[in-house]
Amino acid sequence: MGSTARRHLPDAPFLAAARRERPSRRPVWFMRQAGRSLPEYREVRQGTGMLEACLTPDLACEITLQPVRRYGVDAAILFSDIVVPLKAAGVGVDIVAGTGPVVEHPVRTAADVAALPRLEPDGAAPVAEAVRLLIGELGETPLIGFAGAPFTLASYLVEGGPSRNHERTKALMHAEPDTWHALCSALADMTLGFLRAQIAAGVDAVQLFDSWAGALSERDYRELVMPHSARVLRGLADAGVPRIHFGVGTGELLGAMGEAGADVVGVDWRVPLDVAAARVGPGRALQGNLDPALLFAGHDVVEREVRRILAEGSAAEGHVFNLGHGVLPETDPDVLARVVDVVHAVP
Numbered sequence: 001m002g003s004t005a006r007r008h009l010p011d012a013p014f015l016a017a018a019r020r021e022r023p024s025r026r027p028v029w030f031m032r033q034a035g036r037s038l039p040e041y042r043e044v045r046q047g048t049g050m051l052e053a054c055l056t057p058d059l060a061c062e063i064t065l066q067p068v069r070r071y072g073v074d075a076a077i078l079f080s081d082i083v084v085p086l087k088a089a090g091v092g093v094d095i096v097a098g099t100g101p102v103v104e105h106p107v108r109t110a111a112d113v114a115a116l117p118r119l120e121p122d123g124a125a126p127v128a129e130a131v132r133l134l135i136g137e138l139g140e141t142p143l144i145g146f147a148g149a150p151f152t153l154a155s156y157l158v159e160g161g162p163s164r165n166h167e168r169t170k171a172l173m174h175a176e177p178d179t180w181h182a183l184c185s186a187l188a189d190m191t192l193g194f195l196r197a198q199i200a201a202g203v204d205a206v207q208l209f210d211s212w213a214g215a216l217s218e219r220d221y222r223e224l225v226m227p228h229s230a231r232v233l234r235g236l237a238d239a240g241v242p243r244i245h246f247g248v249g250t251g252e253l254l255g256a257m258g259e260a261g262a263d264v265v266g267v268d269w270r271v272p273l274d275v276a277a278a279r280v281g282p283g284r285a286l287q288g289n290l291d292p293a294l295l296f297a298g299h300d301v302v303e304r305e306v307r308r309i310l311a312e313g314s315a316a317e318g319h320v321f322n323l324g325h326g327v328l329p330e331t332d333p334d335v336l337a338r339v340v341d342v343v344h345a346v347p
Helices: 013-018 039-045 050-054 057-071 084-089 110-114 121-137 150-159 167-175 177-201 218-235 251-259 273-280 292-296 299-313 333-345
Strands: 093-096 100-103 143-148 205-210 243-247 264-266 285-290 319-323
Touching: 013 205, 013 319, 039 057, 050 057, 050 084, 050 093, 057 121, 057 333, 084 121, 084 150, 084 177, 100 150, 110 177, 121 143, 121 177, 143 177, 150 167, 150 177, 150 205, 150 218, 167 177, 167 218, 177 205, 177 218, 205 218, 218 243, 218 251, 243 251, 251 264, 251 273, 273 285, 273 299, 285 292, 285 299, 292 299, 292 333, 299 319, 299 333
Parallel strands: 143 205, 205 243, 243 264, 264 285, 285 319
Antiparallel strands: 093 100
């Protein structure tokens, strides 16, 4: 995989905010903005499996572009899924409708960890090609690369799929810490390789997404998870792109997540951004944090809440407006378009 020359986007509000500079306007994009809420997405994805779509460059490119065309958001997020690098490495995993990722052979022993395949450059090639296609289409709009954090990948592998309580994962963490750290180390290598491939292809920022980290105490996070996320983030420090770190239900972990090495810490809707700014500490921008469920509450409520979050976000050294989690499938796209208009209209 060859390296693409880094784009120079001096006027991009998203990049300015992520670097704690002064953007020309408050930037906005939405997690899961490319996906099920868009009729054009449902049309283009018809008959194509989720992982197949993520690994088909022209299709992943088109899906990534759809919300940029429709909403005028300040950043595109690469259409992908947390388990794409597992699939690309050769792990038996599929995304089952109504369930989520399902792993063919769960990883629960030291031997299972040793047998885990590594991500080879060829495995990430379709994703890198999608990035190159997007760089040619996006103009002045930055592109955010994407990967799941080691803990969330590990939980899927250990549980065999999504889990409410993460009981097998937590049992392995505490009963066999050497096996646990070996698993997370292998997954950190995989995640780092996956993100480096995206950066080499031209993404302008990256987001490390730790869906399940909120299930952990701060003590367990710091001891058993943070070193592996930090290795990923640290391994990208010389790439010259902003690094976003986000997890759901991570209010008690915000300080630690900031210490892990991100430039931008994503905040879900449970913690106001001015409070989050104090928890994360200086030297970090924030991203968030409208509750995606409130997009169903009517225009007046949505506008009031957007304005509140913009005011609270002013306490941060930099603020990228976003939701506190991903766009829900039944969301009206017109409501998201109005959110963009409100964010861009507020000085």
